[in-house]
Amino acid sequence: MIAANIEKINQEIGKGARLIAVSKTKPVPDLLEAYAAGQRLFGENKVQEMVSKQTQLPADVQWHLIGHLQRNKVKYIAPFVAMIHAVDSLSLLKEIEKEAAKNNRIIPVLLQVFIAEEETKFGLNEEELYELLNEVNKGDYAHVQISGLMGMATNTTDQHTIRQEFKHLKQLFDIVKEKYFTHLEYFKEISMGMSSDYPIAVEEGATLVRVGSLIFGERG
Numbered sequence: 010m011i012a013a014n015i016e017k018i019n020q021e022i023g024k025g026a027r028l029i030a031v032s033k034t035k036p037v038p039d040l041l042e043a044y045a046a047g048q049r050l051f052g053e054n055k056v057q058e059m060v061s062k063q064t065q066l067p068a069d070v071q072w073h074l075i076g077h078l079q080r081n082k083v084k085y086i087a088p089f090v091a092m093i094h095a096v097d098s099l100s101l102l103k104e105i106e107k108e109a110a111k112n113n114r115i116i117p118v119l120l121q122v123f124i125a126e127e128e129t130k131f132g133l134n135e136e137e138l139y140e141l142l143n144e145v146n147k148g149d150y151a152h153v154q155i156s157g158l159m160g161m162a163t164n165t166t167d168q169h170t171i172r173q174e175f176k177h178l179k180q181l182f183d184i185v186k187e188k189y190f191t192h193l194e195y196f197k198e199i200s201m202g203m204s205s206d207y208p209i210a211v212e213e214g215a216t217l218v219r220v221g222s223l224i225f226g227e228r229g
């Protein structure tokens with residue numbers, strides 16, 4: 010089942026985007042099944058769970074931390090994490106810089122932008138996004154690579170709302186790229202789309218989609 014699900018989703022997203030298999034709460038054998046089907050990008054939202062699974066899966070898995078990250082936990086994932094998706098403050102970015110330097114690594118990160126209608130604690134609004142980028146420009150962040158933006162659409166069945174929110178994130182991406190990352194090829198990722206809305210996200214320019222339940226089944 011897992012292998013067939015992955016194949017189906019990969020066909021749907023085509024070449025424009027890469028699939029992150031969101032394996033949070035799922036047991037290691039499920040991840041191994043996905044791995045055997047060729048899946049290499051895995052997404053987790055809890056540090057402890059990611060660290061534990063990392064030791065149990067092959068070394069060529071690329072681990073994406075997709076959930077909110079507390080500063081005091083960065084050190085546990087800094088040695089191996091492939092990308093941190095939900096950076097939403099300068100203090101978190103500074104901590105990642107510090108821990109990446111300790112590990113002699115450059116860690117790719119995405120800035121989480123708030124695009125939904127719903128109230129949530131996480132994500133930068135536009136003003137905060139530019140403030141953060143201005144601060145980064147002034148500082149020395151040699152061990153983090155801001156690789157793009159991440160966002161989550163409103164949890165709604167209204168396709169139009171979802172599409173508008175994804176369009177908005179793509180527009181912001183284009184503005185930020187032009188203003189802060191001209192000619193910097195690593196700023197290229199737009200992480201958007203989950204099980205319920207990834208086809209729309211791909212149409213609107215997602216380069217990374219984060220799909221869980223459609224691959225592994227509903228979470229308990």
Ligand SMILES: *Cc1c(COP(=O)(O)O)cnc(C)c1O
Nearest residue numbers: 031054075203204219220221222
């Ligand atoms: C859980 C989660 C997903 C995947 O959700 P599904 O609906 O199971 O595809 C994607 N992104 C984030 C940030 C998540 O926490």
